[in-house]
Amino acid sequence: MYLKLSGAILIITAAYLYGNNVSAAFRQRVRCLEELLMSLEMLQSEIGHGLTPLPEAFLNLGKRMNDPAGSLFLETAQYMKLNRGLSARECWMKALKKNFLEMEYMKKDLHLLERFGKVWGKGDKKGQLAQVALMQESLRQALAEAREEQAKNGKIWRYLGLMGGITVVIFLF
Amino acid sequence: MEGELFVAFNPNIVMEQICPFLAPGISRIIEALPVELLSRLEEIRIRHSRPLTVYWAGGEAYLSSKGVVSRIEDARPASGEDIEKTVELISGYSLYAYEDELRQGYLTIPGGHRVGLAGRAVVEGGKIKTITDISFINFRVARQVKGAGTKVLPFLVDRRSGNILNTLIVSPPQGGKTTLLRDLALLISSGVGVVGQRGKKVGIVDERSEIAGCYQGVPQLDIGFRTDVLDSCPKAEGIMMLLRSMSPQVIITDEIGREEDAGAIEEIINAGVVIIASAHGSSLEEICRRPILGCLLEKNYFERLIFLSNKKGPGTLEMIVEGEKGLPLYSARSGWE
Missing domain, CATH: 3.30.450 (Beta-Lactamase)
Structure with missing residues (x-):
């Protein structure tokens, strides 16, 4: 009897944790996109007002933002400063792969972030700011979608995990 | 020589x-x-x-x-x-x-x-x-040739007063004008040989960042420790700015030839400041025909004219001429006059 009870508790807990985990991924995606959006706002002022060169601007962003957005900018800046003949896109892609590739919850946004790499450092101030504005717009859309998904699926997954666990226990016993 | x-x-x-x-x-x-x-x-x-x-x-x-x-x-x-x-x-x-x-x-x-x-x-x-x-x-490739000006410097100093003379360096493109200007700035500023131990306060108006090779405002080439540089600044305006702000004894600038340059040069010579400048050209006759340079030469503002070419490589010294009477002080064919 005790064995059955502890087995049932174990199954329900595992299922609840799994559901919670899936739900947390929706939350993390929203948080990460918010951080990236905030970074671009800061970058806009670094370029627009300070004309700060990109490696320095990325370094400043990297220090101020939370991971993984912070690490993405920091490591891109570090690759740029190495001065080993890498293009801005190559630096960005290297940092992106290192920080985002294994993050399941950002998979949908990876292609968007890859696209950003193509525009860094190209064109004059007006052109670069226009590109940053475009990136912001794309991120805003992705963020709206992520928020919607979180509202819709976040709660469902948490309950689904718990309910799934209970259902399995009922079937088994 | x-x-x-x-x-x-x-x-x-x-x-x-x-x-x-x-x-x-x-x-x-x-x-x-x-x-x-x-x-x-x-x-x-x-x-x-x-x-x-x-x-x-x-x-x-x-x-x-x-x-x-x-x-x-x-x-x-x-x-x-x-x-x-x-x-x-x-x-x-x-x-x-x-x-x-x-x-x-x-x-x-x-x-x-x-x-x-x-x-x-x-x-x-x-x-x-x-x-x-x-x-x-x-x-x-910016090359600093330390000592490039050593041979011509004695011609640019008044033997009696020890003052530096107003000088124009003339050569075709890639003849070594800028390299010579840079070394003269170093020699005059550091105070070697004929200039005397104390050197002079030099101001460089470097419109195209060639003389001092400034990167983010800091000279990348040695131009002497008594030298101030106004980088990427239009020549005429820069000359007047330096004159007002840094009290130079010698002003060095590259490639003069515009009308406003002539006005600024006139102004600083009248203020008692020495000018060492360069201009594109290949002979005395040719630069005399040019409206602005010809006018400056006519007024005898330049006391020395140095002609370079790239016959034996950049910086081939062709001739040094005394400005007022046009007397050659040195020529490649006959050496010392």
Whole structure:
């Protein structure tokens, strides 16, 4: 009897944790996109007002933002400063792969972030700011979608995990 | 006295200061060049879909991945990616931070080397706003030839008063004007030989960042510790600014010839400040015919005229002339007069 009870508790807990985990991924995606959006706002002022060169601007962003957005900018800046003949896109892609590739919850946004790499450092101030504005717009859309998904699926997954666990226990016993 | 003022240079300058700013494919080719060629290299030309070319005094070579090739067809053409990467590297991935420089058509990289850029000019209100679609890049290797001015300096000092004389250096392009100006700035500022131990306060108006090779306002070449530099500033305005703000005893500037330059030169000479300037040209007759320079010469503002050529390489001293009477003090044919 005790064995059955502890087995049932174990199954329900595992299922609840799994559901919670899936739900947390929706939350993390929203948080990460918010951080990236905030970074671009800061970058806009670094370029627009300070004309700060990109490696320095990325370094400043990297220090101020939370991971993984912070690490993405920091490591891109570090690759740029190495001065080993890498293009801005190559630096960005290297940092992106290192920080985002294994993050399941950002998979949908990876292609968007890859696209950003193509525009860094190209064109004059007006052109670069226009590109940053475009990136912001794309991120805003992705963020709206992520928020919607979180509202819709976040709660469902948490309950689904718990309910799934209970259902399995009922079937088994 | 030898005609040539300059000597061979350190080949490491190209390897250490230029190669990191080239696209890796081009950098590898340049790094593999023979040391004798690297030590004489003056320009590296990267043109879209055209053969990669290097220039030195009186010569050019086409390059492929195997090094120097004799036939143009065998040379490696520069790709769009080569150019894009090179532009990113020289601008520190931030072309937007160099709009003023782009308007002038060049950027300066650490070491004071100038990188000329050409492509499609964007014009707004009749003025060049920027350059886009960059397809032509020219790396000009900045070489400091310490001692280049030692041989001419005694001619530029008044023997009785010890004062520096107003001087105009004349040569065709790549004749060594800027190198000589830079070394004169160093010698006069440091105070060696005929100038006396104390040296003079020198002000350089470096409109095209060539004399001092400033990178982010800091001179990359040795111009002496009593020298102030006004970088990327229009000459006439810069001369007046330096005169008001830094109280120089000698002002050095490159390539005069515009009407406003003449006004500024007149002003500083009347203020008792010495001017050492350079101008494009090849002979006394030719510069006398030019409206602005001719007018300045007529008024005897320049007490010494130095003529250089690149017959035996940049900095071949052709002639030094006394400004007022046009008497030659030195000529390459007869030596000392």
